[in-house]
Amino acid sequence: MLDPAPATPQTSHPLLQTVGLTKRYGDFLANDSIDIEIFPREIHALLGENGAGKSTLVKTIYGLVQPSAGELRWQGAPIKLSGPAEARSLGIGMVFQHFSLFDNLTVAENVALGLDGKEPFKAISARLADVARDYGLPLDPSREVWQLSVGERQRIEIVRALMQNPKFLILDEPTAVLTPQEADQLFVVLERLKAEGRAILYISHKLDEVKRLCDTATILRGGKKVATCNPKRETAASLARMMVGTEIKEVKPPAERRTTVPRLVVNDLNLAPSELHGISLRNISFELKGGEILGIAGVAGNGQDELFAALSGERLVKEPGTIIIDGLACGHLSITQRRKMGAAFVPEERLGHGTAPRMRLSENALLTGHAAGDMVRHGFINAAATLRTVDLTTETFDVRKAKRDPEAASLSGGNLQKFVVGREILRGPAVLVVNQPTWGVDAGAAAIIRQALIDLASAGAAVLVTSQDLDELIEIADRIAVMFHGHLSEALPRADATREKLGLLMGGATLEKEAAHAIGA
């Protein structure tokens, strides 16, 4: 369509090239002299752990970040981008991981706001419908965004980028928010774009996807380019090795665990949203026994945060019996009282929710430890006890930090997460509710955290893990349920919980054998 198909991409000229691209933030090198070539008709993967420099690199290519050194070449000629508008005018488009959409505006209005130029609104709407239909990305231009699913919202972003007819499209972790089936649909669109002669830079850390979809992969580690390879010729293990630098410790499969009595019971939990366009929790019921890990899968924004708030007691429910911890009705009790009953909680957001970023670790140990234990006596803080928790957590969970008691914000994501999870596990909780335990965490830390969750369950605790990472849940959970629009599906035993079945549930389908429950719900 654009230019004749070359036999292999490498024989044509690169569409975009970075030469010695470097970005420095103070003493920190986010990108260290990166050379990368991206050809037309190529899906190029950018692989790396969190903090490897992927985001900085693509932001530089999209004109959001100015490089400290090195240069960008577009079709062979050096360019300097003053901003994203200039990148777009060259034909560079980007779909961000976090959408920038206005909830109260329609699809067409959102797209119109994101377009440069003076096209009349009616023309935009018409063209939007055309592009959407053409690429098999069904979208109703007149619907308001708040009514749409996350997958549909992503479609808006993709269509918005496509309406500018980009030669080069950057996608930042596009499948992170999709069900497996939605991801498959996206891949069809991406193959189509590739066939049209466009180049795609595809950021991901999901190795299977990259192997399946991408022609080339560039791997970043610690801001440096480690390798460029053909992912189809690599194994997932060899790619992971290049990403992480060392072998990743395998999580030991859960040993024979005996389940005991129910320790966390939720009976018909209903909760109205606390904010506009929030998700209502509807008729959520489940029972979690000691020695068991229950996984809750689902696309973000389907009520997981609301469920966490209700379980933790950050939001109270009227009927005490709705939530029962270790046999005691506690729906009306505060988070502190629930902690005293032996419950522990780890929220999704480490900084600002799980910890006060500008406070020391010992103070953050006190944040959740004051309820029980010896940290507070007659209203006075036992500073030695808080430091003891820090030391013990550091030792047990290998928390790396510059000094004994630094501020929470100075730790890396993985180390802070180990602290936040470790702080709760060391209290020996009867029930642990954890949201996104390894979100944005390096592979080494993720393995330690998952192992700790398994060990905690083996020791007799009931563990509830909410995660968007299906692989994680399949690895550690005994049963997996799916949240969709505030409903929770029946939990599937691990042996039964295939990616396909879970994917269908994540998209709102009801499995046949569960139809009765779904209708009842």
Place this chain on the structure above:
Amino acid sequence: MQLVLEKRAERSRTIALVSPLIAIGLTLVTMSVLFAVLGKNPITALGVYFIAPLTDGYSLQEIAVKATPLVMIAIGLSLCYLANAWNIGAEGQFLIGAVAGSWIAVKTQGTEAGHWVLPAMLVAGAAAGALYALIPALCRVKFGASEILTSLMLVYVADLLLDYLVRGPWRDPAGFNFPTTAEFDPVATVPVLIEGGRLHLGSIIALVVVAAAFVLLDRTIKGFEIRVVGVAPRAARFGGFNANQLILLTFAVSGALAGLAGIIEVAGPIGHLQPGISPGYGFTAIIVAFLGRLNPVGILIAGLFLALTFIGGEQAQITMKIPLDVTKVFQGILLFYVLACDSLILYRFKLVSAAPQVQRAAR
């Protein structure tokens, strides 16, 4: 070469201590320029402002007397500000405390009432200040009204109430129609510490307040709650701390301290209730709180320093004919510099060298 402001990984403790000193230094430089513009010799003027008051006993006592209400009020305000509750109305709480305490003094005037009068006055002053501060706090918690506006507006209500009382019902019949109550009885007066001096028991109370605040913030779970709610509200909720409860608590405590300062001022150095009992203590205390880094010990030092500017300002007015308003200008400039220097706690200046390989420096 380019100068960039760069975020620090961790807040700098050194700068946190040094920043007020930098601010004071910059203020002195600015003031020198101002004095020069006014046609005064900056060195002499600064000497009169900051050195002369430290050289004689009377002025030293006077500094302590002026610092007493400033420190007491600022300690209370610092609790509010740490908890992200913005009490701007300490001046009003100060006046209400003075009025409530004076009510007992006026009612017992000339009676046989014994030594219970002064303690009762102090309790009444503190209680009235606390209740008066709870008005904006409750409006914030119940209706979401901005406590900044409501607390500030209540200052004028208190001011006019005091004015009405001393011109009307409580006016001293033998006072030649001056708007003032009669001199309080000895049992209704805060005792002086040195015979014939001005230093009074209130200064000891202020020191106790400083010590108590230090223990509260540094050693107790309640103090921890106050600090967490201010810096990370979501984490505080996760910790199980109730932000609204803490707003009410910190407002009540700061109102009580302001009210206590008010009645001590009236029953101490002034000796009777009259309009203009405060040269803006409630507002100057805001500067004291920030200059003192919202830290009790820092506030004590900052309170003494600002008291010095009041005394120095009076002397400069007398000896050099420098308008008293220059003192307020000085305090305003100081607050400005303190807030500006605070950015250095979380940020640092860095020279980015334009080395050859750098084509575009960070913006």
